[in-house]
Every structure is written in structure tokens, then in C-alpha cells.
Amino acid sequence: MTDRLLTWTLGAATLMVASLIAIIAAFLLNESLGMLNRVELGRFFTDSGWSPTMSRFNILPMIVASVLLMAGAVIVAAPLAIFTAVFLRFYAPSPVIDIGRRIIEVLAAMPSVVYGLWGLVVLVPIIAAWQQPGASLMAGILVLSLMIFPTITIVVHSGLAAMPRHYIEASQALAMSRAYMVRQVVLPAVRASIAAGITLGAARAIGETMAVMMVTGNIVAVPGDLFDPVRALTSNIALEMAYALGDHRGALYISSLLLLSIVILLVLINEFIVSNKLEH
Amino acid sequence: MDRITEATSYIQEQDSSSGNICLCTESLCLSYGTRAALENVNLRIPSRAVTAIIGPSGSGKSSFLCCLNRMTDLCCSTTIEGSVRLGEHDIHRDLGKNPIALRRRVGMVFQHPNPFPFSIWKNLALPLKHHGVRNKQELSSVIEQALRRVGLWEEVGDRLRDSALTLSGGQQQRLCIARALVLEPEVLLMDEPCSSLDPLSTKCIETLIGQLKNSYTIVVVTHDLAQARRVADHVALFWNADGVGRLIEQGPAARVFQHPEHELTTSYLEGQL
Amino acid sequence: MNLSFRINSNIDSNRVASLIGLRNGQLWDLLFSAAVWGSVLIVAMVFLWLVGDVLIRGVSAVSWDFLVSPVIDSGRSGGIAPVLVSTACIVAVALAVAFPLALASAILIAEFLPRTGTVSRLVVASFDVLAGMPSIVFGLFGNALFNQLLGFGYSLLSGGLTLACMVLPFMIKANVDGLRAVPRSYREAGDALAMSRTSTLWHVLLPAALPGIIAGVLLGMGRALAETAALLFTSGYVTRMPESLMDSGRTISIHIYDLAMNVAGGDRMAYASALILVVLLILINTAVVRLGDWIQRRSLRA
Ligand SMILES: Nc1ncnc2c1ncn2[C@@H]1O[C@H](COP(=O)(O)OP(=O)(O)O)[C@@H](O)[C@H]1O
Ligand SMILES: [Mg+2]
Numbered sequence: 001m002t003d004r005l006l007t008w009t010l011g012a013a014t015l016m017v018a019s020l021i022a023i024i025a026a027f028l029l030n031e032s033l034g035m036l037n038r039v040e041l042g043r044f045f046t047d048s049g050w051s052p053t054m055s056r057f058n059i060l061p062m063i064v065a066s067v068l069l070m071a072g073a074v075i076v077a078a079p080l081a082i083f084t085a086v087f088l089r090f091y092a093p094s095p096v097i098d099i100g101r102r103i104i105e106v107l108a109a110m111p112s113v114v115y116g117l118w119g120l121v122v123l124v125p126i127i128a129a130w131q132q133p134g135a136s137l138m139a140g141i142l143v144l145s146l147m148i149f150p151t152i153t154i155v156v157h158s159g160l161a162a163m164p165r166h167y168i169e170a171s172q173a174l175a176m177s178r179a180y181m182v183r184q185v186v187l188p189a190v191r192a193s194i195a196a197g198i199t200l201g202a203a204r205a206i207g208e209t210m211a212v213m214m215v216t217g218n219i220v221a222v223p224g225d226l227f228d229p230v231r232a233l234t235s236n237i238a239l240e241m242a243y244a245l246g247d248h249r250g251a252l253y254i255s256s257l258l259l260l261s262i263v264i265l266l267v268l269i270n271e272f273i274v275s276n277k278l279e280h
Numbered sequence: 281m282d283r284i285t286e287a288t289s290y291i292q293e294q295d296s297s298s299g300n301i302c303l304c305t306e307s308l309c310l311s312y313g314t315r316a317a318l319e320n321v322n323l324r325i326p327s328r329a330v331t332a333i334i335g336p337s338g339s340g341k342s343s344f345l346c347c348l349n350r351m352t353d354l355c356c357s358t359t360i361e362g363s364v365r366l367g368e369h370d371i372h373r374d375l376g377k378n379p380i381a382l383r384r385r386v387g388m389v390f391q392h393p394n395p396f397p398f399s400i401w402k403n404l405a406l407p408l409k410h411h412g413v414r415n416k417q418e419l420s421s422v423i424e425q426a427l428r429r430v431g432l433w434e435e436v437g438d439r440l441r442d443s444a445l446t447l448s449g450g451q452q453q454r455l456c457i458a459r460a461l462v463l464e465p466e467v468l469l470m471d472e473p474c475s476s477l478d479p480l481s482t483k484c485i486e487t488l489i490g491q492l493k494n495s496y497t498i499v500v501v502t503h504d505l506a507q508a509r510r511v512a513d514h515v516a517l518f519w520n521a522d523g524v525g526r527l528i529e530q531g532p533a534a535r536v537f538q539h540p541e542h543e544l545t546t547s548y549l550e551g552q553l
Numbered sequence: 554m555n556l557s558f559r560i561n562s563n564i565d566s567n568r569v570a571s572l573i574g575l576r577n578g579q580l581w582d583l584l585f586s587a588a589v590w591g592s593v594l595i596v597a598m599v600f601l602w603l604v605g606d607v608l609i610r611g612v613s614a615v616s617w618d619f620l621v622s623p624v625i626d627s628g629r630s631g632g633i634a635p636v637l638v639s640t641a642c643i644v645a646v647a648l649a650v651a652f653p654l655a656l657a658s659a660i661l662i663a664e665f666l667p668r669t670g671t672v673s674r675l676v677v678a679s680f681d682v683l684a685g686m687p688s689i690v691f692g693l694f695g696n697a698l699f700n701q702l703l704g705f706g707y708s709l710l711s712g713g714l715t716l717a718c719m720v721l722p723f724m725i726k727a728n729v730d731g732l733r734a735v736p737r738s739y740r741e742a743g744d745a746l747a748m749s750r751t752s753t754l755w756h757v758l759l760p761a762a763l764p765g766i767i768a769g770v771l772l773g774m775g776r777a778l779a780e781t782a783a784l785l786f787t788s789g790y791v792t793r794m795p796e797s798l799m800d801s802g803r804t805i806s807i808h809i810y811d812l813a814m815n816v817a818g819g820d821r822m823a824y825a826s827a828l829i830l831v832v833l834l835i836l837i838n839t840a841v842v843r844l845g846d847w848i849q850r851r852s853l854r855a
């Protein structure tokens with residue numbers, strides 16, 4: 001009897017938690033609906049600019065900025081992370097391995113405001129000395145790549161640790177050098193983990209708000225080059241939510257829906273990669 | 281008394297007939313951390329013949345094999361004393377810090393088939409490319425010959441781009457042998473190459489070993505005595521004494537199987553009969 | 554010398570030998586190893602720079618007074634006492650709400666659902682989406698549900714509840730791992746003694762999984778402490794000492810953000826607060842790692 005009660009309780013709690021994502025989506029939709037009924041969806045991409053108080057809702061520059069920030073961060077961070085994971089698995093002397101992994105875990109848990117603070121106080125002035133104004137796409141990419149570096153490293157490293165040992169034995173018995181083995185056998189063998197790490201890092205990058213907002217200058221425009229200031233979708237919400245009313249508020253909720261769908265897409269890709277790996 | 285003289289003379293006869301010794305170990309001791317795994321192994325492995333290493337499990341057969349191509353380097357806490365001589369070189373002293381040159385000369389096949397998770401072609405091409413064969417035609421011809429030699433060409437020649445993991449266990453093991461052979465080693469070490477295979481594949485590999493011994497020195501670990509009888513020219517028996525592996529008997533296969541010198545050998549062979 | 558090839562009947566080994574003799578791969582090997590060491594060096598230096606920066610600039614402003622004084626002049630002087638209290642309240646609300654839900658879901662997932670079943674995969678996928686959802690989106694959701702619909706307004710309660718949703722997937726994962734690390738024999742022992750599943754769970758499994766459960770709580774705490782964006786529009790950023798959970802208040806992360814972005818000359822205090830936050834997180838992380846090692850040792854022993 002108690003067993004049945006227990007199962008029901010657990011089931012109810014899990015159902016609640018598992019449906020949380022649906023509840024969240026429902027709330028976001030509900031807040032957006034009023035506006036979606038009044039304003040055509042196409043206008044978010046074709047309006048003459050972003051000034052929501054004057055009914056101009058073009059969020060395209062911010063989408064472009066978010067995507068550029070994400071892509072840039074992945075391009076910078078992924079190679080560094082892959083090499084670092086390889087280092088920890090195949091190159092590091094044994095006392096370094098544990099410390100290195102600890103440090104990476106701490107870095108992964110570091111709050112984004114701390115990265116943002118460092119970016120704002122240290123990095124932006126350095127970039128500004130080189131190319132005004134400093135707070136730019138470039139600064140955002142660099143700070144974001146620092147933030148997603150530990151995420152990618154952890155995923156790739158656990159892939160390397162889980163790789164069957166006999167691949168290494170076989171390579172060694174075939175007189176391969178360490179570098180050749182890593183390049184030609186190990187990295188291709190863990191490509192699923194690498195892809196998973198990159199999608200996870202990308203999801204983190206596109207969802208990041210604070211660090212990006214602190215270093216990118218937050219000007220709504222499609223950047224001409226790396227040193228132009230940009231405003232990400234997330235920053236836009238954080239900056240304007242405090243005073244947004246009516247359609248303006250609706251527009252912000254619609255951009256949050258967009259963010260949510262991008263993340264769901266990335267998670268689905270990730271799931272696909274992982275489940276394919278399992279079958280393999 | 282009589283038997284021993286006979287056996288000794290037989291050894292001398294064999295030694296002079298088969299000529300040179302390819303690999304030999306002198307007072308070889310191996311320990312993992314503080315635990316000794318092998319003690320005082322003096323084994324002579326003649327060229328171009330099959331030497332079978334037999335013995336109960338845990339007697340250090342695999343460990344011994346790993347000493348011969350320095351796979352022991354992979355475990356960080358191993359210590360090796362004594363020497364292993366390949367030709368006139370001491371593989372630990374003369375070949376220095378880098379075991380790559382050694383492993384080029386001493387290939388290895390493992391107990392479980394371990395092809396890389398890539399295509400059949402890539403499995404064979406990787407070691408070749410590493411050692412400088414880049415020309416596509418050269419690669420093709422070497423790969424074809426290697427596959428022909430292990431009898432795989434007829435079976436998979438038309439699907440070299442398929443994943444090696446789609447092959448059957450026996451085919452995978454033959455692919456691994458082919459992969460070891462493309463580098464043209466002098467010695468081929470095989471650690472229980474048939475223990476995870478079905479009888480047909482086993483037979484196939486035994487035949488292959490019989491062919492390969494004309495060109496290679498083969499050391500094969502097996503705990504299947506019948507197999508040792510079928511393939512071996514020379515036999516070495518390892519025994520686990522107080523947790524430490526020792527070599528207790530070696531010699532030409534016919535002599536060891538018919539007139540074992542050591543009483544443990546006798547009982548081991550009889551236990552199996 | 555002896556590295557040359559033996560003549561072989563089947564393969565034209567001279568040709569292979571002359572080809573193999575050239576090791577043009579060595580250049581690539583060298584480049585690759587250089588890339589590995591180079592990357593690690595770059596990364597290590599940048600992070601040393603970052604952490605050193607926070608440490609050096611932070612230490613000069615941290616003192617006991619800093620911890621116990623009220624926020625004065627938007628944070629340019631004074632301390633962070635009310636901020637610490639608000640932080641503690643928000644984190645406490647988040648954990649108090651998330652913990653029972655997380656534990657219940659974890660028990661169901663680890664003990665009752667088949668690991669590879671459709672239900673379990675769906676549930677896990679929904680947690681993955683939750684875990685990857687941008688925190689600002691949680692902020693918008695929290696604002697719509699807790700601040701407006703439920704009428705909690707900008708308050709510690711709204712902030713805490715929003716964070717509870719956010720830390721749930723992480724806590725669940727840690728709890729599931731903790732439960733799965735409990736040796737199978739414990740469950741069999743329970744069955745053998747004809748205990749009901751409830752009492753096996755209560756008297757055997759949960760105590761055994763305690764380290765994993767504590768690790769989950771700590772992990773959730775770390776997440777909650779580090780969060781900023783989800784709180785901007787739920788808990789608000791009032792600097793007064795809160796009197797109840799219905800008061801607005803700012804966490805230490807928001808304080809750092811506000812000082813750095815909106816307060817001219819606030820950098821020094823921002824760094825001091827950042828130092829406190831980083832030290833807290835490192836302590837939490839150390840505890841999690843210790844517990845993790847403990848769990849692993851035990852599951853290896855069993
Ligand atoms: N990598 C290793 N680390 C520690 N001990 C090992 C290792 N490999 C083998 N041993 C130990 O060495 C002994 C001999 O093992 P092994 O060479 O595998 O024997 P066999 O192949 O004859 O069965 C065993 O007691 C085994 O536990
Ligand atoms: Mg063995």
C-alpha cells in the first residue's frame with residue numbers, strides 16, 4: 001500500500017518536473033500571443049529597425065549578432081578545448097592530470113558575471129587601445145570562448161576517457177607515434193563526443209546574457225567587422241525588459257521563444273549524436 | 281637419466297639445424313608496481329618458426345609477450361630487469377627511449393580483434409601512411425597483397441570502404457593480422473589470437489600461421505594445448521609459482537610434448553589429455 | 554643497420570622499404586604536439602590572468618567590515634551585508650523547493666524507470682532542454698508566472714522560485730548518479746529481507762546515496778549563486794536589507810553586475826564581491842569533488 005503511494009508521489013513529482021519545459025513554453029507563448037495576433041511575424045525581419053516604442057520590431061541584427069557571437073566563440077574555443085582534453089589524457093604528466101581536471105571544473109562553474117567583469121575591466125580597454133570602441137563583437141567572442149572552453153573540454157575529455165583502451169594498444173603495437181595516434185585514430189574515434197561538446201558549448205554561448213551584455217557595447221546593428229559593437233538577443237531582453245510594456249514586452253517574449261527553439265534544436269542534435277554513438 | 285641425455289642431444293640437434301635465434305631474453309624480470317609478475321625468464325625464440333607459449337592463466341604469458349615489444353611501457357609503473365635481445369640489440373638499452381623503431385620490427389596481434397572503428401581500407405592504410413607510404417597506388421597494392429595473404433581479399437576485396445566493425449570476429453582478427461603485416465615486421469607476437477573465435481575461424485588462422493612462419497618469426501600464446509601441438513615448432517611452458525610467472529620448460533615441440541623434462545609439464549600436459 | 558627490411562616472398566618489400574624509410578609524417582607530429590602544448594599554455598595563461606586579476610584586485614577591498622556593513626552610495630563604499638542576506642534567502646528558497654522535487658524525480662528515474670525505455674529517454678531529454686535553456690528565458694518565465702500571475706512582485710520569493718526551476722535538472726542528474734552508484738547488492742539485500750520498496754528506499758538506499766544527494770544540493774547551490782540573468786526581472790536589485798521573502802533584494806552576482814556596469818567607480822567593490830563569490834564557488838566545488846571521489850571509491854569497492 002505504501003509502495004503504491006510512493007510510486008504515485010514520485011510519478012506526480014516527476015511529471016511536474018518533466019512538464020516544466022512545456023509550462024515554460026506555454027507561459028512564453030501566452031505572453032507573446034497578444035502581440036502575434038496584432039503584428040505579422042514577417043515584420044520581425046523586415047521592419048526598418050528596432051525601436052519597439054515606435055512599433056518597429058526588426059530583430060534581425062540581434063539574431064545576426066547572437067549567431068556571430070556563438071560561431072566565433074565555438075571557432076575559438078573548440079580547438080583549444082580539444083587540444084586541452086588531448087593534453088590531459090595523453091600528454092600531461094600524472095600529477096598535472098587531476099589538478100588540471102579540477103581547475104577546468106571550477107572554471108565551468110565560474111559565474112558569468114565574473115567573466116563579464118574581467119572582460120569589461122581588462123579585455124575591453126586592451127581592444128580599445130587597438131581598435132575603438134573596444135566593447136565589440138570581438139570582445140564578446142573572446143569572453144564567450146573562455147566561458148564555453150571548460151564545457152567543451154569536459155565533454156571531449158570524458159569521451160577520451162571512455163574510449164576503448166584497445167584502440168590505443170593497437171596503435172602503439174603498430175608503431176605509431178603519440179601525435180599520429182591522436183590525430184588519426186583517437187580524435188576520429190571520439191568525433192561524437194567532440195560534436196556533443198561543441199553543440200553544448202554553442203547552446204551555452206547563444207544563451208549567455210550577462211558576460212555578453214557587459215562587453216559587446218549593445219548597439220543594435222549588423223556589425224561591419226569584428227570590432228563593431230553589437231547587441232545579442234539575450235542582452236536585448238535583459239536591457240529592455242525593465243521598462244517594456246505592451247507590444248514591446250511581447251516582442252521580448254517572442255525573442256525568448258526564438259532563443260528557446262534554438263536551444264531545443266541544439267539539444268536535439270546532441271541527442272541524435274549521442275544515440276547514434278550508442279548504436280555504433 | 282637416459283631420457284634427459286636424449287632430450288639434450290635433441291635440443292642441440294634442433295639448434296644447429298634451425299640456425300639463428302631471433303629473440304632471446306636473459307634473466308628477464310617484470311613487476312607491476314611492487315608486484316612481481318615474471319621472474320628470471322631465459323627464453324630463446326628461433327627465427328622463422330612458431331614458438332608457442334603455453335601455461336595456465338595468470339602465469340605471465342601476456343606480460344611476457346608485452347615485454348618483447350615494450351607494450352609494457354603503456355602501464356606507467358612497470359619495471360623490467362634483465363635483457364631482451366632482438367638480433368644483436370638490447371631492446372631496452374640500445375633502442376633507447378623510443379619504442380617505435382622496435383615495434384616496427386616486432387608486430388603484435390591481440391586476444392580480442394581490435395580493428396579501429398574505421399573502414400577496412402583505413403585500418404590498413406593508417407600504419408602505412410604513418411611510415412611514409414603516401415602514394416595511393418602503392419597503398420592499394422600493398423593493402424591488396426596484405427589482404428590476399430590473410431585470405432580476406434576474396435571475402436571483402438569489393439567492400440574496402442565498409443566499416444571494419446561490420447566484419448565477423450574471425451575476419452576482424454585476420455584483418456588485424458594483415459594490419460600488423462603491412463609494416464613488414466620481423467617478428468609477429470600473437471596473444472591467444474583464437475580464443476575469442478569460432479572453430480572455423482580458428483582453423484583459418486592456424487593455417488595462416490603455418491604459412492606465415494616461412495617469412496616471419498612467430499610467437500603465439502595459447503592455452504589450447506591441441507592448438508599448440510598443431511602449430512608449434514617450439515614450446516615454452518610458463519607456470520605461476522607463488523603469484524610470480526616463471527618459465528619452467530622450453531624446447532622443440534615434439535620433444536616437449538613427448539618427453540617433458542619437468543614434472544609440472546608432465547602433469548599439465550596430462551591434465552589436459 | 555638492422556632496421557632495414559627482410560626480403561619477403563609476397564610483397565615487393567624493397568619498394569615498401571624505400572617508401573617507408575621516409576618519415577615525412579614527423580613534421581606533422583611535431584606541429585601537432587606543438588599545438589597541444591601551445592593551446593594549454595595559452596589557456597593556462599589566460600585563466601591565470603583572469604583569476605589573478607580577481608584575486609589581486611579583490612583582496613585589497615575585502616575585510617570583515619565589508620561583509621557586515623550595509624551597501625552605501627550604490628555600493629561604492631560600505632559593504633555587502635544585505636546582499637549576502639538576500640543571496641542566502643534566494644538560494645535557500647530555491648533549494649527548499651527544488652530539493653524534494655529533484656529527489657523524487659531522481660528516485661523514479663533511477664529506481665523505477667527502465668534506463669533505456671522511451672519514458673525515461675523523454676524525461677531525460679526534457680531535462681536536457683531545461684539544463685540548456687538560457688537563464689534570461691527563465692527570468693522571463695519567472696517574471697510572467699511568479700511576479701505577475703501569482704502576484705509575488707519583485708521579491709526574494711519570485712527569484713528563489715525561478716532559480717528552483719533552473720537548478721532542478723542539475724540536482725536531478727546528481728541525485729540519479731548518486732542513486733545509481735549504490736551497489737546492486739543493497740537492493741537485493743532489501744528484497745531478500747522482504748522489505749517493501751518504500752522501506753528499502755528509506756532505510757537502505759537513501760542513506761547509501763546520501764553523498765550523491767548532498768553533492769546534488771551543493772551543485773544546485775553553486776548554480777544558484779552564479780546566476781544573474783534569471784534574477785534581474787524576478788528578485789529585482791534593491792540594496793536594502795530584506796525584511797521578508799516578499800521584499801525585493803539583490804544577490805551577490807547581480808551586485809557585481811550592477812557595480813561594474815551601472816556605477817561609475819564601482820570596480821573596486823565589484824572585484825571584492827567577485828572574490829567572495831569565486832571563493833564560495835571553489836569551496837562548493839571542492840566539496841562536490843570530494844563527495845564524487847567518495848562515491849566512486851565505494852562503487853569500485855562493491
Ligand atoms: N597492467 C597490469 N597491471 C598490474 N598487474 C597486471 C597487469 N597485467 C597483468 N598483471 C598481472 O600479472 C599477472 C600475469 O598476468 P598475464 O600476463 O595476463 O597472465 P596470462 O596472460 O598468462 O594469463 C597476473 O597476476 C596479473 O594480475
Ligand atoms: Mg593472457
